[in-house]
Amino acid sequence: MIARRLFSSDRRIAVTIATLLAAAVIVPVLNLAVPADSVFHMPSYVVALVGKYLCYALLALALDLVWGYCGILSLGHGAFFALGGYAMGMYLMRQIGPRGVYSHPTLPDFMVFLNWKELPFTWWGFSSFPYAMLMVGLVPGILAFVFGWFAFRSRVTGVYLSIITQALTYALMLAFFRNDMGFGGNNGLTDFKDILGFNIQSQTTRAVLFSLSVLALMAGYLVARAIVTSKAGKILIAVRDAEARTRFLGYRVENYKLFVWTVSAVMAGIAGALYVPQVGIINPSEFSPANSIETIVWVAVGGRGTLVGAALGAGVVNFAKSWFTGAFPQGWLFALGGLFVFVTLFLPKGIVGTFTEWWRTRAAKREPPASAAAEQPAQ
Amino acid sequence: MLIDPMDMHVPTEAVQAIERPLVVTQSLLYLDGVSVSFDGFRAINNLSLVIAPGEMRAIIGPNGAGKTTMMDIITGKTKPDTGDVIFDGQIDLTQLDETAIANLGIGRKFQKPTVFESHTVEDNVEMAVKADRTVFGTLFSRHSAEIWKRVDEILGIVRLGDHRRRMAGDLSHGQKQWLEIGMLLAQDPKLLLVDEPAAGMTDVETGATADLLKDIAKTHSVVVVEHDMGFIRELGVKVTCLHEGSVLSEGTLDKVSADERVIEVYLGR
Amino acid sequence: MQFVRKLVLAVIVVCASLPSLARADDAGLRATLARVATARNFQETEAVVRDLAATGEPAVERILSALADGNLYIRKSGQGVFIGKEDGQTIALADPVAGAAAGTAAKGDLTKVKVNNALRRTIRDAMGGLTLGSDDPAARLSAAGIMLKRPDIAALPALDAAIARETDAKVKAALAQARAATVLVSDLGEAEKLAAIGVLSNRGDSDALAQLTAFRAASTGVLAETAARSVQHIESSMAAWQVAQNVWYGISLGSVLLLAAIGLAITFGVMGVINMAHGEMVMLGAYTTFVVQQAIRAFAPDLFDWSLAFALPAAFLVAGGVGLAIERGMIRFLYGRPLETLLATWGVSLILQQAVRTIFGPTNQEVGAPSWMAGAFQLGQLTITWSRLWIVLFCLAVFLVLVFVMKRTSWGLRMRAVTQNRRMAASMGIRTPWVDAFTFALGSGIAGIAGVALSQIDNVSPNFGQGYIIDSFMVVVFGGVGNLWGTFIGAMTLGVLNKFLEPYAGAVLGKILVLVLIILFIQKRPRGLFALKGRAVEA
């Protein structure tokens, strides 16, 4: 049944999948097989960069699922992203094994020089890849479930919810900053060697990680789309637009919210897990409230409530950031800040939303008889 | 995967409510000595009201009489400070939340028409049609001919068949009122609470609405809150007049409108 | 050669001007002082200081205080020792013994006599003995304080003499306490020492505690027991003061939070704009203070103590003006779309930060404290710093004025009318766009004057606002959006809570705990401390 929905012959999905699959194959090929002096060669630097954007895109998608479709403005989605990243980072740390600078058989370097004697329980099991992957989803998932369970039943809504999600990520940031937590303090986890036995710095591993990110984004898109196009998706939008009314229709709003919130957190966690091996570091600054706000900005720029828009927004804003910081290191904040103001004022529905609207009006003009009746409000 | 733990508590709560020893009455809805105050302001003051099964009742009263607050109490949006609210003879509504109450069979139309503006008209109705309301139920629900047949039926009743593909937000005020009534019908509740159904309607529409409500009342219990006396007269049912949170007068429209105290509160003499 | 000439000259000058003071000892003093020039390290300089102090000459006080302040110079050629006063690239010299002016010299020709903490301490102790006989009661009081902290058996006769001739009761008590501390380190009898313990026990502060703790460790028998009892007594009274101190610190932190949040309580709480640029408004206020102070330093240094008074209206106007521009240029298009204000104001905050960084540079700017805000005073065992006290008072004043404006003026009435029901207000003839604009400007302006106050305790840098934005949102939401009193109570609660948690949990964990408590509290009261009830909630 799920499979049927996922692979229904809908053209939108088909093209999305095709594009993503093509990217998953072509980019690594351009990177690995095409000689470096060819115009078509894609440098590893670009692969890493785009790989990072893809993880951000998945995060943005996750956020759009709760914000765009269910009206929950989370100012703390970075927390789930970072937790997934930490779970992956802990696995990668354990993979280093005795190759750390102190050659300690089990303890990561930062524990050795802070004089820790044994592995804290939080680290148990992370040497196993399946366990770590389970944690990538479970830790953000359970945190989101517990947090959501209380918040949604207490009917914390609107800015109140936004601010407590911000408090959540802020508290986690402060907690992870503490060395006593055993997660490497502000330096975080870094200096990874390999993943599943493959050298993490090799071109091939990078290309594979890139393809995995594409696939994860694709899977995330399909799941998100399956949710929003199902009847449950209609209920989510109903909750977004008129929460009380949905309750009076007999829907248990808190359960819908909890479901989509948890799914979104797991998606964010997976994004984080893919992000860490590609950028090579995870540290508490990923929890910083500003990062979560930035994620909201991506979604808003791309188009809230359009899944593709969220992903696109992440790409556009981060590309702008990468480009501006290199091209105008002194004044790039003017450009980025200006971009946000511009988008809010002139593209209120984001890039995709605005484009969709323009397309629709154009289509309406072109074939007036069929759609005009439906589009025009009756007098 | 198919068991939905999040939805399991709905029946348990209802069962707990049923198990509480309570006054058993024959009425469908029974309010006794209900009071509620907001920051010192008594919105409802020792209100008692009984609706029999199959009855249609009109509630009138000046602004601030507590009509909407009464609806809020019945539907679980507001918890009374004191008093009993019993549904179907034995279920204590004060212990339940909006969702549970709605699922017991109490439907509500709001004073200000509230429809899901970014959904189409037919989707609005489809969501209201009685069906599995759990998260996973809706997530994996498939296109059901039965449900859509019911949707068609209801769209026919509320005369929105031609507008089914339009966004609900694009409807006119009157159409939204009707859509909301349609959604109410789709829920197939035992008791309908209808808050100002005729507000903002033309005379023709008002007449049609009254006819529709009368039709509905044949098979359901209905409580209508209205200001429009013409509309109430058209309904021709028992009238309760509220004032300052309690019942001022009850009976036929003629009797109530002849009541000295009612005239006084309306005309402010 | 030059030195001798100078010396002869100086002696002649001194002899001529102050014949009565010209004693044979001057030469000895000069000889001792001259050793400063040849001292190879701090220990040797310290020995010179001790020898100078031992002479007991009145001129020594001048020499030592110049040395402590780093104003004692040696001429590179010829080794003469002078008291110098910097004056641009030159230094005005004065003869150390006689105090008479001795010409000027270029900076490069002189070497400063280096002092370090240990040396400064020695000087201070030596000065303590010297200033016991000062005419100024404040100087005598501080001398007594120094002698209490560092009791010296040798000073006992001097103390006794000082007590005997002292007329000021407060100074006399302080001297008695200093004497008690000295008695404890002396070899006097048990009775004397028991009395001394009593005197110190009555003083009951941390200095007394330090002396008694040290004494307890060094003594035995009855004395040790009595000292232990006194220590315990002081410790328990200090524990009580500790609570008072935590409350005060809490209030003071609370008022900082309130100041930072109060503008946001208007732009976000009342108007519903998720104003991420709020922190930058506070920052603009702080930078305005900096600019005003620079101007005052340049044009009217005498008015420096008044600089904050000038900065307040300026900051209000600057931040308010920027707020007005933001509202007119951007936010007015976004009413009814509160979430989009987040995006736009976030963009504005980036731009403002970068603008300040471009104009003023990325580093901290020095905002000075007027003299009336520096230092602290004692209230019982409580040290209250003036800057904190003024901030608390200022914060209360701002808050009360704001409450008054909102509740008691017709302008406030309009403001509330517009935010509660825009259409209704418009149809009643209120010019809603201008009310919006000025409300936002008011909120921003208040953030600006908060910046003036906060510049006194924090560093003025482009990141200044970022440090306050999250806390401000927490405070407003915790108190209940749209309720000024909620913001007030919220800020104070969080401040005091934080300060009570900090001693037990540490600053980091304390802050985490406060955040967790906010999350839990919101579960209990989903609309903050002071939530509106009833049908208004739906609106």
Place this chain on the structure above:
Amino acid sequence: MRGHFASWTAAAMAGIVGAGLSFAAPAAAADDTIKVGVLHSLSGTMAISETTLKDTMLFLIEEQNKKGGLLGKKLEAVVVDPASDWPLFAEKARQLIEQDKVAAVFGCWTSSSRKSVLPVFEELNSLLFYPVQYEGEESQRNVFYTGAAPNQQAIPAVDYLMNEEGVQRWVLAGTDYVYPQTTNKILQAYLQSKGVAAEDIMLNYTPFGHSDWQTIVSDIKKFGSTGKKTAVVSTINGDANVPFYKELGNQGIKAEDIPVVAFSVGEEELAGLDTAPLVGHLAAWNYFQSVDSPANAEFISAWKAYTKNDKRVTNDPMEAHVIGFNMWLKAVEKAGTTDPDAVIDAIVGVSVPNLSGGFSTMMPNHHITKPVLIGEIQADGQFETVWQTAGLVVGDEWSDYLPDSKNLIADWRAPMSCGNFNVATGKCGGKGTTN
């Protein structure tokens, strides 16, 4: 609505990939210049410290070009802004090396940013000169640590306080992150080895950007009132220092009573403060602006002329960049090429004048020799050196006071070429062998 959606998806992907490709457009590497990467945050929380270092690099490169450049070519600075965002550091490092093809990179401030870029430099085999004091416990083939290791800052400072001021009781106050924690671990072990009792050491950690110091300052006051001489060793991070010192001044803690010695407070941080109440508090660095040497006087006047600002101060990390840059120049000239491997081989043993009047030498462990200076804060915002090590101190990458690192040494010369050689087992540790 449907058809164009698909095209949107395609556009999205094409956009993301195309965005990447546009970076790839190889920057025309002119043959007559040698590029030098400058990787310092110009925005975000660290801009406050790092912007000055960017200016320093631009200044040094300009000066060098006036002298004729390097190997007959002009030097060209490539400045990027990693925006205090650690993953962005890695991205920008990769961009500098792969796309801009810089010969060496001067950059980073926080340990996190260094840790973030380490794998990149290792993988792409380039050079990083890191100018800030740090916690040690690291030695990497591609990185040159021109700032102080803990033994070049913390331990001499504690020695000074113990010997000159007779301090017996210690408050180790720091921001809760790795540098303070490690430094304090080392100091604790060191102090205890000198016979300081555990109850005479108080540890205190605060969050980043902590601004309310009332409680902690009053705790310090209390801790210092037992009659034993007390000092505070502060590893408080940049931003939080100003409010900390303001509170110290206001609560009247005088340097004569409880001196505070700081490792992260330099001339730049003091520029935001009225230092009159702080006179006598200390800092330990390898350079002060007030250092009296001809080289320093010349540097300061050139720097002020370059920035056209008579008030611009100089500080220790700036000097580290001066040393590092000159070392790199000398090593490149010695090797005759900017090839990283050749430079790595050539640079060990290179000796250049430092600004305090002596010479600093690059050691085989990629740390440098430096004098250690203890300065007291003066009323004019400068430090006055009150003590100085007799000779130069070699940066000790692996602390002798941590049990697990005392047996480790680093030597990047052939044949050892190892960053963590264990003298006890005679083996090179798990990492760091050259490819």
